Amino acid sequence: MAEFTLELNDDQKQVRDWLHGFAAEVIRPAASEWDEREETPWPVIQEAAKVGIYSLDFYAQQFFDPTGLGIPMAMEELFWGDAGIALSIVGTGLAAVGVLANGTEEQIGTWIPQMYGDADDVKVAAFCSSEPDAGSDVASMRTRAVYDEAKDEWVLNGTKTWATNGGIANVHVVVAVVDPELGSKGHASFIVPPATPGLSQGQKFKKHGIRASHTAEVVLEDVRVPGHCLLGGKEKLDERLARARERARSGGERSERVKNAAMATFEASRPAVGAMAVGTARAAYEVALDYAKTRTQFGRPIIDNQGIAFQLADMRTQIDAARLLVWRASWMASAGKPFTAAEGSMSKLYASETAKSVTAQAVQILGGNGFTREYPVERMHRDAAIYTIFEGTSEIQRLVIARTLSGMPIR
Numbered sequence: 001m002a003e004f005t006l007e008l009n010d011d012q013k014q015v016r017d018w019l020h021g022f023a024a025e026v027i028r029p030a031a032s033e034w035d036e037r038e039e040t041p042w043p044v045i046q047e048a049a050k051v052g053i054y055s056l057d058f059y060a061q062q063f064f065d066p067t068g069l070g071i072p073m074a075m076e077e078l079f080w081g082d083a084g085i086a087l088s089i090v091g092t093g094l095a096a097v098g099v100l101a102n103g104t105e106e107q108i109g110t111w112i113p114q115m116y117g118d119a120d121d122v123k124v125a126a127f128c129s130s131e132p133d134a135g136s137d138v139a140s141m142r143t144r145a146v147y148d149e150a151k152d153e154w155v156l157n158g159t160k161t162w163a164t165n166g167g168i169a170n171v172h173v174v175v176a177v178v179d180p181e182l183g184s185k186g187h188a189s190f191i192v193p194p195a196t197p198g199l200s201q202g203q204k205f206k207k208h209g210i211r212a213s214h215t216a217e218v219v220l221e222d223v224r225v226p227g228h229c230l231l232g233g234k235e236k237l238d239e240r241l242a243r244a245r246e247r248a249r250s251g252g253e254r255s256e257r258v259k260n261a262a263m264a265t266f267e268a269s270r271p272a273v274g275a276m277a278v279g280t281a282r283a284a285y286e287v288a289l290d291y292a293k294t295r296t297q298f299g300r301p302i303i304d305n306q307g308i309a310f311q312l313a314d315m316r317t318q319i320d321a322a323r324l325l326v327w328r329a330s331w332m333a334s335a336g337k338p339f340t341a342a343e344g345s346m347s348k349l350y351a352s353e354t355a356k357s358v359t360a361q362a363v364q365i366l367g368g369n370g371f372t373r374e375y376p377v378e379r380m381h382r383d384a385a386i387y388t389i390f391e392g393t394s395e396i397q398r399l400v401i402a403r404t405l406s407g408m409p410i411r
Helices: 010-037 042-051 056-063 070-081 083-090 092-102 105-116 180-186 234-250 252-294 306-335 343-371 377-388 394-406
Strands: 125-128 144-148 153-164 171-177 187-192 199-204 215-226
Touching: 010 042, 010 070, 010 083, 010 377, 042 083, 056 070, 056 092, 056 105, 070 083, 070 252, 070 306, 083 252, 083 377, 092 105, 092 125, 092 171, 092 187, 105 125, 105 171, 153 171, 153 187, 171 215, 180 187, 180 234, 187 215, 252 306, 252 343, 252 377, 306 343, 343 377, 343 394
Parallel strands: 125 171
Antiparallel strands: 125 153, 144 153, 144 171, 153 215, 171 187, 199 215
């Protein structure tokens, strides 16, 4: 009988320590500068490319870790370094996953290398899904893709928002509506190659946190892409649309069940975001713990005060609990076990809320110093706010969990 263990194996420990070293020696020293500049940290991404962290091979190796812990372990260590810079390093992965999930082998081999470039000529990619009026409500998406059969081209029009690397990317992956009558079932994903006419960067957002990560609108005006840029190919799309139309004719109840099944598949990506939140929370906790041990008031370290010590005890407990939820969901996804209780959303929800809570407590423990930019917890607290918003807000996670537990279409 196999022995149950939560201990990382030797290979995993080696990767973890390697990533931790990079985060400590390269990411952290640059964190404050790039947060202030609010610009993409190209030199740091290049360093990550040189050592092999910024590459498809690295993320593929972690993704195929049979325990499922490779990706969450990597995310935690990088985001322990700094959330903004780490998101700049891993943001291309969102577009790469979009191609891996929906593309043909030829499309995967053609486009993903162009997303990363190489250490001498680093590139980034952008995944463009959200819109000004369609965030969590994907059925409200307005960006359209119309097929020009005479030229075998797709014509894309619309505006995307909240796109990581939007406008500065070498390759954009754009989700668009091909059949408005089918709602979210009438969507398809397209590759927009480098320097395609009609694609431009709209507003670049000046953000509360994760400032080193470029976030912007992407405007699509009569963007023409070749037919082979439809991920998965037109034959596969036509078959999928035909099935969706048949389901729609069969009644809304059946369609609702199909939609829930699709949401269950999407759940598998959420533990990675939870791991990012764990990394940020852990970083803030460690700063607060060190500070409490060395800061003296009334002739003794402040950690001698029960009020401070108990806060730190709760912070560490919440972080460890969040990590265990993330690891459980990651292991389940890797093992092909269904999320019968929305375990993916559970992990993302709890880890995100933990990051907000722990970073706020860290600021409080540092007092006035915690409110200044001389200490990193101020930045960590700003960064942590994003985790309860992107990849589905905390409210959406609770909705997914409630629907899964009850089996009811809760609104």
